[in-house]
Amino acid sequence: MTRPSTVYFYATCLVDLLYPRAGLAGMQLLRAADIEVILARGQTCCGQPAFNSGYRDEALAVARAQLDCLARDIPVIVPSGSCAGMLRHHWPELFAGEPDARRARDVAARTYELTEFLVDVLAVRLDDVGEPIRIAIHTSCSARREMGVADRIETLVGQLAGVEVLTQDRKAECCGFGGTFAVKQGDVSGAMVRDKTDALRATGAARVISQDCGCLMNIGGAFDHQGGGPRTQHIAEFLWERSGGNVR
Amino acid sequence: MNQTEAFHRRIDAALHNDQLRRNFRSALTGIMARRAEQFPDDAQLQALRDQARAVRANALVRQPELLERLERQLTANGIQVHWAEGPDEANAIIHEILARADATSVVKGKSMVSEETGLNHYLEQRGIDVIESDLGEYIIQLAEEPPSHIVAPAIHKNRREVAELFHRFHPEIPYTDDIDQLTQTARAILRDRFATADAGISGVNFAVAETGTLCLVENEGNGRLSTTAPRVHIAITGVEKVIEKLSDVPPLLEILTKSATGQPITTYFNMISKPRQPGELDGPEAVHLVLLDNGRSRIRVDAELLDTLxxxxxxxxxxxxxxxxxxGGHAYGTVYPGPIGIALEPQRIxxxxxxxxxxxxxxCGACGEVCPVRIPLPTLIxxxxxxxxxxxRAGATVRGHGSLxxxxxxxxxxxxxxxYxxxxxxRLFIWLASRLRWLTPPxxxxxxxxxxxxxxxxxxLRELARDEGFRDE
Known part of the structure; x- marks a missing residue:
């Protein structure tokens, strides 16, 4: 697509409640690239938790409440692979046969995951102003498989001269979050995040970066519970911090 | 104890079994690497997946017609076809074939469909001696366990555990945990059984309607022996295994062996089309095919769930x-474990x-990403x-829907x-949560x-964004 002048920033409920700094950084990155950013007032949640739990009426009710605030024909930027995947791939399915199916498909077609948008549409160039650092990247399963944008985060980080990326064992394996899975299958999820944190810790990275706050909440919470580990951070916050706003 | 409690108890047992988890981690890491080696070119892999998917999708759409054609061809070839609605019927048919043939000892090739019907147990209860001839199946038969994996049924056991099992059942043979020696032991025991068994029972990988050919993929030669040495061969398979034509086999076979075990081709590939003909020196005198439905027709009529098949x-x-x-596989408590089990078993039973x-x-989508026939497993789950x-919102079609x-x-x-x-x-909730954050339960x-x-x-975020001068709309 051609470079838009204005975009919606669809913050997601997890960013809203727990990681507002990640959301703000995403908005700042876009603004620094000369994009006007609208944080639409009516936004709440994409409906994914209920959709993945089988409660489709409830998912639909929540998803439908988003349509009005995303009505303008401008891109919808989502700082999360899984919420972006919900809007782009599952809304058309969820709204199928509903009176507002066309509106949902329209939003789906202009939805982008944040790193995807920064690379594919804006082709941003970032300067690195930070001290040398070694990081590991955890790509969320939704960003990797549903959205197919796993490499965008690496493209962006690759522009930062002082950042060395270390690769953990079984990089593509799920961290065990899975939304309500972490509650319904708590012990399995616990075993999975143990394996994931062990692999990440073993890299010696000082920081773990991801594009999904669900994974970060899981991995970061587990590090903390285990008595410490690399700091976890959303990619938007990391990029904003490293570039010091030097975005072209 | 209800199904859910039992499920969680099995999960708990599995998670506390470190040896079991190490066995799985090590075995699966190896299998994944071997599969990846078989597909160095992603574009070729995706093209092959498209081809395999098309073959299977076509066969499912035309299944009734293809099954009729399969039956005609098999019958013309001299293979007797039997139809079974459910497990009991399939077991009874097989037992009757054995009884008529005066067969009391059976050597079995690997068959997951026979696990669906509980065939071994059924036959043993009726005085028939059944021995599994696939090495993995033989191991778990000794251990009296169900398969924990559909391709590698004894994957949950490591070398030492197998050695101990062999030693317990064959104390006359000196203890060893050398894999080659263990294999030789099993081979010696099974050779004798192949030579003396009255009947052989096997599964089927593809049933070709055009030619009436039953294809059997295997690595140990036990499938070939089970289907050729005894005087009666009974194959059992699900109705969905039918494919249209012989030229459909190569793409399916290629992607099957590469996806399953990371082999470009298996050691044996059997194409069974007839019983022993006059003047021939070997092969069974009679060949039977039991086609089992067991819930498959019900799955087939749902446009979305059909993909499972x-x-x-x-x-x-x-x-x-x-x-x-x-x-591991046992925790699932179903015949088919893992993603395909989660998709298939609720529909089947x-x-x-x-x-x-x-x-x-x-x-996470890892299953859908590797599926050779592009089954959208996460969507189905x-x-x-x-x-x-x-x-x-639209009509539910699965038996027992709403029960959870x-x-x-x-x-x-x-x-x-x-x-939400x-x-x-x-907005009020988020604002309150931020103000009352100290109330968050630890x-x-x-x-x-x-x-x-x-x-x-x-x-x-809204407060932070406002401070930074972002527009609220």
């Missing part, structure tokens, strides 16, 4: 599942019979979750929707057994 049983989804690697099976999935709680709907959970989702479906209430059930509790941020 494309499966060619390679086990790649299982090998790549991050939940399966933690639990009823959603009310599998407890919260569909919850054993993070929807998500659909089944909706079937389980009657959350589907709990009033308390449904009410919670209703409350969630009332909060109303922007005004939602203990949140299963979550905080392994992680610290998340805590709402002190200020909302």
């Amino acid at each position: 494309r499966c060619i049983r390679c086990g790649a989804c299982i090998n790549h599942c991050p939940v399966y690697v933690q639990l 009823g959603i009310d019979k599998v407890g919260t099976l569909t919850s054993a999935c993070t929807l 998500n659909r089944l979750r909706a079937e389980a709680v009657d959350g589907l 709907r709990k009033p308390r959970e449904a009410r919670l989702w209703g409350l969630w929707a009332a909060l 479906g109303d922007p005004t209430r939602y 203990w949140l059930g299963a979550w905080t057994r392994y992680r610290s509790a998340p805590r709402p941020a002190a200020r909302t």
Whole structure:
């Protein structure tokens, strides 16, 4: 697509409640690239938790409440692979046969995951102003498989001269979050995040970066519970911090 | 104890069995690497997946017609065809064939469909001596366990565990945990059985309608011996295994062996088309095919769930599942474990019979990514979750749908929707959560057994954004 002048920033409920700094950084990155950013007032949640739990009426009710605030024909930027995947791939399915199916498909077609948008549409160039650092990247399963944008985060980080990326064992394996899975299958999820944190810790990275706050909440919470580990951070916050706003 | 409690008890046992988890991790890591080596070119892999998918999808759409054609061709070739609606009927048919042939000893090749029907148990109860001839199947038959994997049934056992098992059953043979020697021991025992068994029972990988050919993929030669040495051969398979024509076989076979075991081709590939002909020196005098439905027709009529039946049983989804690697196959408590099991079993035996099976999935998509026939496993599992709680707006089609709907959970989702479906209430909630963040409980059930509790941020994104001069619209 051609470079838009204005975009919606669809913050997601997890960013809203727990990681507002990640959301703000995403908005700042876009603004620094000369994009006007609208944080639409009516936004709440994409409906994914209920959709993945089988409660489709409830998912639909929540998803439908988003349509009005995303009505303008401008891109919808989502700082999360899984919420972006919900809007782009599952809304058309969820709204199928509903009176507002066309509106949902329209939003789906202009939805982008944040790193995807920064690379594919804006082709941003970032300067690195930070001290040398070694990081590991955890790509969320939704960003990797549903959205197919796993490499965008690496493209962006690759522009930062002082950042060395270390690769953990079984990089593509799920961290065990899975939304309500972490509650319904708590012990399995616990075993999975143990394996994931062990692999990440073993890299010696000082920081773990991801594009999904669900994974970060899981991995970061587990590090903390285990008595410490690399700091976890959303990619938007990391990029904003490293570039010091030097975005072209 | 209900199905869900039993399921969680098995999960708990698996998670506390470190040896078991190490066995799975090590075995699956190897299998995944071998598969990846077989597909160095992603474009070629995707093209092959498209081809395999098309073959299977075509066969499913035309299944009734193809099954009729298969029966005609097989009959013309001299292979007797039997139809079974459910497990009991299939078992009874097989028992009757054996009884008529005066067969009391059976040597079996690997067959997951016979696991569906509980065939071994059925025959043993009726005085028939059944021995499994696939090495993995032989091991678990000794251990009196069901398969924990559809391709590698004894994958949960390591070399030492197998050695101990062999030593217990064959104390006359000196203890060894050398894999070659263990294999030689099993080979010696089984050779004798191949020579003396009255009948052989096998599965089928593809049944070709055009030519009336039963294809059998294997590595040990036990499939060939089971289907040629005894005087009667009985093949059992699901009705969905029919494919249209002989030229459909190569793409399926290629992607099956590469996906399953990371082999470009298996050691043996058998194409069975006739019993022994006059003047021939070997081969069974009679060949039978039992075609089992067992819930498959019901799956086939649902336009979305139909995709489940494309499966060619390679086990790649299982090998790549991050939940399966933690639990192993037995924890699922179903004949088919892993992602394909979560998708198939609720449909095959009823959603009310599998407890919260569909919850054993993070929807990470690793299964769908490797499936050689592009079964959208995460989509199917998500659909089944909706079937389980009657959350589907269009018609539910799975037996036992709604059986997992709990009033308390449904009410919670209703409350969630009332909060998140109303922007005004939602904004108030987020604002309150940020102001009352010190009230966040430090203990949140299963979550905080392994992680610290998340805590709402002190200020909302909207407040931060306003300070930075962003537009609120």
